[in-house]
Amino acid sequence: MGLTYEFDWGVLWRYPYGMWLLKGLGLTIAIGMAAWIIALALGILIGTLRITRYRLLRWFGTAYVEVLRNIPLLVQLFFWFYAGPMLFGETLSRKINHISGLNIWVSIIGIGLYTASRVAEHVRAGFASIGRDQYQAVLSTGMTQIQMYRYVIIPYALRLIIPPLTTEFLTVFKNTSIAMTIGVAELTFQSYQIDADTFHGLEATTGAMFIYLILGITVVKFMNIVEKKYKIQGLVGR
């Protein structure tokens, strides 16, 4: 221990730093929830595209998943934030850049699009675990393709894949930390700000770690309730 370091755990609750952390947590939860809604809706759609009869739709679903999965989320956020507005042409991009809280919107959309590719893979796996006879049984009742997915296959598959979706739900909240790189003042950003202000980043990041831990435990507890509620009767081991 060459360097003497005076611990100051007070930065976790002293004014204004305690407030910063709480505000950061609020933004982390808000972005995480909003991104999760996009990810679920889009992920179910893309996952369904990947098993339809139409080759073009299947191809689009596969391309979406492969591209979004194989580029780091950080690069995706930078692309949407810096290059995204430019894609709309000069006049419109200037207007977009004046939207207040643009970085928050970009991070919600960016994290949502990215997570959708992961949700889509789980949805596809869920479909794959449903037997062929079930599809045929549904079609034999006279339902159309869309009705089959809407009323039978998707609800059933979603209930099957609740455990992997729990992991993804947790990952969304962890991934919101990457939004700090485009200046979103979420929890990780705030703990880093405290370091800039007090040089007590170690205490601040340690505190933030435990806040993420509590958030994670809460999500798991919540999902356990969901899992129990939507359990499919007669399946083994859950």
Add this chain to the structure above:
Amino acid sequence: MFDAVGRNFGFLMGGLWVTFQLSFFALTGGILLGMIVGLARLSKKPWIYYPVTAYVNFLRNIPLILVIFWFYFVMPILVGRSIDPFPSAVISFIIFEATYFGEIFRAGYQTISKDLVNASYATGMTYWKTARYITIPIAFRRMLPSLITQSIVTFQDTSLAFVIGLRELVRRTSIVDNLEVRSIELYGFAALVYLVVCLIGSQISHYFEEKGRKASII
């Protein structure tokens, strides 16, 4: 169209080299530590099992970016002087990724039948010899596809060392973009580089998966 990339190609590729170096150290260290973590998670000794399980469950709930910051703050206190981003990033990646590799190894070890292990003990092999010659090699072959997938994830994760100022590919892209203001092509290029490397990686993973399925070891 890609002239901003062309003008700075050497600088950007230097960043990719740093990305590869960081990935190499993170993977080597992460996989080695992960093997031990995986064994410890199956240990019957409570003083091994509980601390390691706590370590794994704790880190898996925390964003990597925060872990990178934490080590960047804690290292100077431990070594007594300020520290470069690279070694600090390497250490945080090893400790973080080992929890993910550890869970893969644990799942791999668990696929090995008790009979095989008992047979190995019956020949007079010790616990460590069994692990070294029987358990780890077989589990490793079964786990290869997941290991490659997690390696791709780790490769992508190294971009997060951006936050402590490490001049890897993304950091260098953003440096060039600040001068050139050609975001679409510059970030597009960085994205393309990651996409190509990761797609090659996932093809390799797919190959071993098929090979394993044919040899019916999976």
